[in-house]
Amino acid sequence: MSNYSFKGGIVIKNPYLVNKVEIIQASLPKKIILPLQKFDGKAKPCVSVGDYVLVGQVVASTESGFDVSSHASISGVVLSIDTQDIVHKSGFKFQCITIKSDGEDKWIDNKGGNVDFLHYSKETLVGIIQKSGIVGMGGAGFPTHVKINKVLDCHTLIINGTECEPGVMCDDALMQFYPKEIILGIEILLYICGADRAIIAIEDDKQAAYQALLTVNRNDRININQIPTKYTSGAEKLLIKALLDIEILSGGFAINEGIICQNISTTKAVFDAVINHKPLVSRIVTVTGDGVYPNNFEVRLGASFEHLISMTSPNTKEHNYRMGGMMMGIDVVDINMPIGKTTSAIFVNNKVSEPIVQECIRCGQCSEVCPIGLLPQQLYWYIKSKNFEKALNYNLPDCIECACCDYVCPSHIPLVSYFSFAKTFSKQQTIEQNKVNTARERFKYREYRLERNKLERAQVMLDKKKALKEKMAKEQFQKQKITEAIQRVKQAKDKI
Ligand code: SF4
Ligand code: SF4
Known part of the structure; x- marks a missing residue:
């Protein structure tokens, strides 16, 4: 039986504790920047510079059944469609749509409100989730509809409420403030993927969130499990091992073992999309670190890091900025870059001198x-x-x-x-090597093709020569016959 833990990992005390977990509504940003890069390629803008857009309006879509649409998160005018810097491991620039707010916050008419999802077919629900722009909000950003659509033999849906890194509290806040919505979101996902049960995994330092979910959960197919607070319990394979004692081998996928994992924020987004017809235009972000007063904010997607940081009363020291977490996050060099669907946290820390790197002492x-x-x-x-x-x-x-x-x-x-x-x-080396191998194979095939063509041509010439020879011999034979016949006629005439 699993003890809901795993070997290794570390217990890190949250260095930025707060007295009370809250969610503050961030003010409307003056402009937003929406990157168009998707998992499977690039989304095509369906608006032009100068167009007026409403909140929730699709501004870019993709023809691939794999990716999701992008929606305007503020109402206003499209300012530009160009390449810009965004926070991304690659450091590349991406094509983005920039929208300037009109300050009105006018929404599309979404005709939502307390829909009974059981009236929909599974296919319709998958379509709604895709059209609402929902991706995994825990970090990877994998399109949710792809993960849950037409899965065979899924027995367990794991809902990851572990909070990936110390100091991050956005999922904790969601579980405390939106437990009903989360449970309903999970019921929708259960209905679509056909799993027998769902397990919500919560670290044992989040008692308020645990109690909030326990209080509203009436579904005996949904279990709420507390697991020891230890980094990196949020990593998918480790969480599966801790909860189910199932090992996903190197290169393997959870779904091959009949398991689907989703993040808590994603389940709330599914609820908003299906029940309220609200596309993904905002998310909860934790702003923390020793340079600010830590808190959670609901912020419109595409707002700048600076917009949110300015609401946390940052001290006047010089800061380092990091997106995601203090352990696995990405350093942010320019806080004018936009907050995206997977931005769970922003760390604002006072600049300190880097420790001096020394030789490995093989301490193990x-x-x-x-x-x-x-x-x-x-x-x-x-x-x-x-x-x-x-x-x-x-x-x-x-x-x-x-x-x-x-x-x-x-x-x-x-x-x-x-x-x-x-x-x-x-x-990169593997890619280069594959390119070299492909080029070598192509060269070899070209050589073979040229040689084959040469032999075929030679054979054709030989056949032609042979045919000509035979034709000439035949003609010679015919000529000989005719000559002999003429001679015979002549000899017969001479006798007369
Ligand atoms: S970074 Fe890699 S090597 Fe280091 S502890 Fe994590 S998994 Fe192990
Ligand atoms: S064995 Fe070397 S690399 Fe590993 S922790 Fe010790 S000093 Fe660091």
């Missing part, structure tokens, strides 16, 4: 905390000596970049930076 602490069971110091040595192949043999691709090893390393070695670099480098 990194291996003890690795939740995947890797050998980080070994990986580090191989990568440092550019022996990427050895690092791959030591399961480098399985590293989830959780930074537990970084956190405990007494030598302050930025291990995750090494692992992340080596993974990207190896991926």
Whole structure:
């Protein structure tokens, strides 16, 4: 029987505790920036510069059945459609639509309100979820309708309410303030994917959220399980192992074991879309760190980081900014960049000098905390000596970049930076190698094709020559026959 925990990981005390978890409605931003990059490509704008748009109006869509639409989150005028910087691991620029607010907050007529979802077919509900722009809001941003549509043999739906990182409290707040909506959202997902049961996983330091859900849950197919508060319990495979004692092997997927995982925020978004016909135009974001008064805000998608940070009374010191979390987040260099569907938290910390990196003392602490069971110091040595192949043999691709090893390393070695670099480098090398292999195969086939054509042509020439020879021999034979016949006629005449 599982004890709802897993090997490795670390217990990190929330460094930015608040007396009371709240959700504050952020003011309307003066402008928003909506990136058009999707999972499966790029969405096409369906508005032009100068157009007036309403809140909830589709401004970009994709023809692929895989991706979701983008909606205006404020009413106003389309200011530009161009490439801009957004917070993304790749550091690339993406095409974006910028909308300037008219300050009116005028909505499309969405004709929603207390719909009984059981009147809809599963296909209709999947369509509503896709059209409402819902993606996994825990971090990966995978389109929700793809995860739940036409799944076979799904027995368990896991709802991840663990909060991915210490200090983040957006899901905690949602569970405390919207428990009914979350339960109904889960019932909709259960209906669509046909799972026997759902398990909501909540860390045991979120008692208020746990009690709120327990109080409203009347569905005996939905269990609410408390799990020990430990980082990285929110990682999908680890959560499955903790809850169900099922191991998803390297390269494997939860769905292959009949399991679907969804984030708490996503279930609330599903409720809003299906019951209230409200597309995804806002989300709850935690703003925390020692540079601000931590709190949660409901903010319109596309508002700038700066817009939200300005509401948290930041101190006057110089700050570092990070999106997502202190462990796995991404550094934000420009706070004018937009908040997206997966922005769960913004960390605003006072700038401090970086610790000095020292040599590895082979203490082994990194291996003890690795939740995947890797050998980080070994990986580090191989990568440092550019022996990427050895690092791959030591399961480098399985590293989830959780930074537990970084956190405990007494030598302050930025291990995750090494692992992340080596993974990207190896991926690039594989792509390059595949390109070389494809080019080599193409060259070989071209050579074979040319040789084959040459042989075929030679054969044709030979056949032609042979046919000509035969024709000439035949003609010669005919001529001979005619000559002989003429001679015979002549001889006969001479005798007469
Ligand atoms: S924790 Fe740091 S110093 Fe210790 S073995 Fe790992 S990499 Fe080396
Ligand atoms: S970052 Fe990778 S190697 Fe380090 S603890 Fe996490 S999974 Fe293990």
